Amino acid sequence: MAARKHSGRKIRLLKKTRQNSAVPAWIILKTKRKVRSNPQRRQWRKTDVEVG
Template identity: 85%
Template sequence: MAARKSSPRKIRLLKKTKQTSAVPAWIILKTKRGVRTNPKRRAWRSTDVEVG
């Protein structure tokens, strides 16, 4: 990927980075392990990000 990215594209990539994070430990404890995994988790290598 090119080093020179436009600001809107950087913002979209940052949003995707935040979305692919794991579920925080305190939420797992709060829900008594009802919520353990993030269903929207994305593998960075195998899945392409359509951000333009």
């Protein structure tokens, strides 16, 4: 990927990176394991990110 990205694209990529994280352990404990997985989880090779 190009090193020079416009700031809007960079912000959108950062948001997608944050969304791709796992559910924190304290939330799993708090919800008594009802919430265990992140449905927005994405594998970088398999799904494309439409950020422009």
